[in-house]
Amino acid sequence: MPDHSLTQMAHLMRRAGFGALPDELEERISKGYEETVEELLHPEAIKPVDQYELLRYQPWTWKPGTLSNPGPTSWVYRMINTKRPLEEKMTLFWHNVFATGVSKVDHWDEVADMIDLFRDKGLGSYQALLLDVARNPAMLFWLDNNQNHAPAINENWGRELLELFSMGVGAYTEEDVKECSRAFTGWTISRKIPRFPYGRFDWSFEYLADDHDDGEKTFLGETGRFNGDDIIEIICRQPATATFISRHLYSFFVADEVGVPAWSETPPIDPEAVKTLANTFMETNSDMRSVLRVLFNSDFFKKARSSKVRSPAEVVVGTMKLVGGADFPVPGYGELARQSSYMGQDLLNPPSVEGWHSGEEWIDSGNLIERINFMTHMVGDLERPGVRQMVEDLRSKGSLQPAEFVDATIDLIGSPRVGETSRKELVDHASKRGDLAWNEDATQRSLEMFKLVVSLKEHQLA
């Protein structure tokens, strides 16, 4: 049976990051669980990925064409290579909350700038983040706030801000939506030079005082000549905001909740857990670090092992960390960045402002085949350094009986708890060819076993 601290640490690294290989797990265990949580919460102490390295070899990743180039490449490069896993996991988290898609924005780099914002500010104050999201050009365009004018308001941003980005349905009225939208009039984007004939340029936030409705507004029971910043300040004081964001954190890091549209009717899986997080949120003025510290150190988190369906992004990143060969720019990185799209998660292009439906909805007959095809392709590729390493690790154990072979492989692949039924199937299969002794056959048998393990239902979980 695996050692408890190893299981615990592997679970933490799968949830707070994209998984970790045995060496890293050993190192983190010797540091300690709580110390590891602290390290994860303080990425600023660790060197970030050098984006210039990717630009040196793949200059097209700077401002990719919408249809012609794979846009999420520089983000995927970062996710795979980061030594700051929680910081990067938070970019995925916030991208699903403040879901903005290139299908309308039409500039990968503008949506990728949001990811940079989430990386920069995702572990800090939620209020500060929200203030920046409200000024983000991609977001403003996505939710039509550049069409929100004093004489004729457009409620899209104002509504989603309340419904999906802070408090959730039920915490406000239609009047509040209108007043909120009035407060954000004049929050727009300056025109930029178009993409032909010399490539893409950047948008900037622009505040047009002339277009701003400066009149008195009543929002959530408070009255004043509110501007956007005031609205956000009021929102962040509401317990509903603390609960809503905490529930998002629970769903992303602990256990999959139902889709957000059902939240107003369906209570959380673990109301006490959400309440605990929400209390911390309120007490610390929406400090995400503090809330996450409570989350990762909680029993409800530690117990929730092997229960969460991994998102396609986690499948791709986790697999590449295991098999290696993606730590330095190589041709084909663009195609790698598209793999999660084939599995149902088009990075930088969620299907709507509601984000992706997670949990078991990641698995359908098409997506499951894509996930397994991708993973088996990678773990079966002896050209990859991580795969060769796993074969070597097996070889170093000497001759292995079928059960030992299966268990050793499961450990190397880093699968979470494999159930007895699955394990028995693998052992029965391995038994057909007897002990794994290191003859010509053994490498092929190893690769086959790697592929079988990643195809397990359990391996789709984190």
Next chain:
Amino acid sequence: MVPRLRFVTGSAEGLSPNAGSVRVSLTNIYLFSSFFLEKVSNKVQQMTAQNMLTKIASGRVLDYSHNIGQYMGGMDWPGEGFVLPIATAVAVHNTVYVLGRGAESTGVAAPMEPRAFGTRVGKFSVGPTPGDEEHLLTFGSFGEAPGQFMWPTGIALDEDENVYVSDEWLNRVLVFDKDGNLLSTWGSRGSGDGELNRISGITIDDNGNVYLVDSLNHRVQTFTRDGKFLGKWGGPGDGEGQFNSPWGICLDQDGFVYIADHRNHRVQKWTPQGEFLLQFGSPGDGPGQLQYPSDVTVDPAGDVYVCDWANNRVQVFDPTGAFLTSIVGDAHEPSKWAQMTLDANADLRKARRLVSTMEPEWRFALPTGVTFDKVASRLIVADTQRYRLQIYNKITDYIEPQFNF
């Protein structure tokens, strides 16, 4: 408003297993943050005066002439535009060869299988007058087959105007004649003598010796035109005569060799026999500082032009390495081919008239290559992310207009 780069920190990392070579670990103090309302790179603009088309320093004049090219989008047809032009080579009779790095494309492929468009060599006639440029020929394409390349990085001509292209993924040099016919291919991957690991800059002296920057072996190697190994210099490190991922290379009138020592943020000068002479540049964005320089070229007067890639500028130094001036891009007018695109699309013209300033369009965006055309006395900058070349005349008999005109 300068084309901003996303939040990056410059630093050289340690061991990269897949690259198969040691990369030197450096602590790089330099932080480049460009994010929303922060425009660090504006600092560069303020130090080198804006809106100037003519730069004068110590009696030298760089006078912006015009630009050629435009963004070809996701299109792979050759002709009046480029896809990420990263290097150029100049022959007599106003002939310019432009190396297109190309871009990875979308399209269903196996995981990590690359597809790309725009990877090619374009041959153009480029005279002194804006608009006299003509596309003559395009050759080469993306792939591993004979005559193809995957990551073309450097381009050079020999005395017969044969075209040498270095491929930093396939680790080989392709030699074409001036009509684009493949003549030979040489090179293979490794770290031994004559073996290559991500070769980049390439230049050829009057004796036909090929100088090849062997980037991830952190050295320069010399070969005959047929690829026979002659010698090697340098090795990994940040000391004198050491390199960290060097990129561009050139020769001056006397045969001295200049190398853009990319991750050491400096330029090195060596004798043709392979002895280190001097270096200049240090990490930063101030005058005379460099950030990830990608290329270097020298004119007949000995002035050294360094393509200061991550600072979006070209800096000019005198032969001793003293800083003179810098240029940041001055493309105020669309090129002939860019104008064709504008003439064909009323919406583009309208959109341009709605912006508050066209200045971002004038400026370099991650310029990668510099070449000095001795015959025409002009500097050609490969303004890579703007899909064009910007051309500056170097004038020596310039008379300044009356100051109080």
